[in-house]
Amino acid sequence: ANYSALLAENCKLHNEVQELKGNIRVYCRIRPFLRGQKEKQSVVEYIGENGELIIVNPSKQGKEGRRSFKFNKVYNPAATQDIQPLIQSVLDGYNVCIFAYGQTGSGKTYTMTGPDKATEENWGVNYRALNDIFRISQTRVNTFTYEITVQMMEIYNEQVRDLLSSDGSPRKYPFIYCMTISDLHITCIWVTVFLDLHTLGIVSAPQPNGLAVPEASMHTVNKTSDVLNLMDIGLRNRARGSTAMNERSSRSHSVVTIHVRGMDIKSGSSMRSSLHLVDLAGSERVDRSEVTGDRLKEAQHINKSLSALGDVIYALAQKNAHVPYRNSKLTQVLQISLGGQAKTLMFVHLNPEVGSHSENTSTLKFAERASGVELGAARSNK
Numbered sequence: 001a002n003y004s005a006l007l008a009e010n011c012k013l014h015n016e017v018q019e020l021k022g023n024i025r026v027y028c029r030i031r032p033f034l035r036g037q038k039e040k041q042s043v044v045e046y047i048g049e050n051g052e053l054i055i056v057n058p059s060k061q062g063k064e065g066r067r068s069f070k071f072n073k074v075y076n077p078a079a080t081q082d083i084q085p086l087i088q089s090v091l092d093g094y095n096v097c098i099f100a101y102g103q104t105g106s107g108k109t110y111t112m113t114g115p116d117k118a119t120e121e122n123w124g125v126n127y128r129a130l131n132d133i134f135r136i137s138q139t140r141v142n143t144f145t146y147e148i149t150v151q152m153m154e155i156y157n158e159q160v161r162d163l164l165s166s167d168g169s170p171r172k173y174p175f176i177y178c179m180t181i182s183d184l185h186i187t188c189i190w191v192t193v194f195l196d197l198h199t200l201g202i203v204s205a206p207q208p209n210g211l212a213v214p215e216a217s218m219h220t221v222n223k224t225s226d227v228l229n230l231m232d233i234g235l236r237n238r239a240r241g242s243t244a245m246n247e248r249s250s251r252s253h254s255v256v257t258i259h260v261r262g263m264d265i266k267s268g269s270s271m272r273s274s275l276h277l278v279d280l281a282g283s284e285r286v287d288r289s290e291v292t293g294d295r296l297k298e299a300q301h302i303n304k305s306l307s308a309l310g311d312v313i314y315a316l317a318q319k320n321a322h323v324p325y326r327n328s329k330l331t332q333v334l335q336i337s338l339g340g341q342a343k344t345l346m347f348v349h350l351n352p353e354v355g356s357h358s359e360n361t362s363t364l365k366f367a368e369r370a371s372g373v374e375l376g377a378a379r380s381n382k
């Protein structure tokens with residue numbers, strides 16, 4: 001009886017995911033006030049499970065200052081994150097991308113990594129996803145064999161770094177950075193020729209095995225704890241890079257990619273899919289008049305890559321013939337998991353504090369644009 005209940009539940013989840021195919025789903029999370037914060041009047045009101053929320057403009061009175069938005073789901077501030085339906089579809093052969101978007105301090109890392117990996121209910125999306133992949137693949141051992149590999153990267157100032165390179169020090173990609181001077185000359189010539197041919201549409205970017213970043217190290221994993229250990233290494237490597245520049249992690253994108261190769265034991269047919277788990281850099285607008293040098297450069301790179309991501313998702317939602325993947329490293333790395341039959345889930349994060357009203361508004365605008373016509377039509381002013 002338990003087994004059939006489980007099957008029925010899986011079917012329901014499966015149908016839910018089918019609807020998502022080729023679409024972006026937007027889930028919104030409101031960070032609760034933190035312990036010790038005096039302020040208690042939130043500028044974001046959670047309405048309920050129907051996906052609605054209201055943002056309150058503190059400088060306007062009454063109805064004027066209230067605006068409602070509708071999403072696929074709004075989390076109760078105290079809720080944990082459940083993403084199982086999407087994970088099942090990775091094992092069914094779909095590419096899936098899960099993002100966390102929002103200003104620094106809005107809870108992106110809390111959603112993706114979770115506050116405490118020691119207790120399951122405190123796991124973030126990353127650990128839940130991996131645990132689900134292993135759990136679901138175990139239920140299919142008689143019909144499928146799966147090979148699961150992991151890559152972990154950081155994108156900072158339009159450069160991709162491998163966070164799991166074997167010597168423990170994160171390597172930078174493109175691989176041009178690892179070369180000697182004489183190699184570098186040859187590579188520069190080759191890259192120039194390649195870029196020209198590529199621009200002319202004569203050659204396409206090399207993607208052996210369908211990987212967006214084939215140079216980044218791949219690690220085979222057999223159980224959740226293997227992945228947890230790898231992620232620890234990745235997080236340590238990421239932190240190591242930050243010592244030079246404080247809080248760098250909020251100004252880089254972190255991308256965990258899980259590649260799944262499945263083989264049907266009976267028919268011998270195989271499938272490939274991937275899951276991208278992305279903790280984006282903080283989306284806050286930096287006042288150009290106040291920053292210079294490295295800080296300005298970082299801000300420009302973040303701005304560029306987040307707008308490129310917004311443009312790609314918008315083009316996909318509008319079903320445009322041209323999707324501008326090549327405008328940033330981030331969209332190039334994620335290309336296989338965006339568009340086509342891929343399923344995309346974006347967690348947008350809002351802060352409850354009065355001072356966050358304008359950042360919340362721009363986050364919601366990003367979410368609205370990314371989700372295309374659907375959300376715009378559902379929006380109403382109150």
Ligand code: ADP
Pocket residue numbers: 030031032034077102103104105106107108109110111115250349
């Ligand atoms: P970001 O990654 O967006 O910069 P963090 O995830 O680091 O933000 O969150 C900032 C702070 O808020 C952290 O102390 C985190 O523990 C806390 N926090 C974020 N979201 C929640 C939540 N849903 N419930 C409780 N605390 C949260």
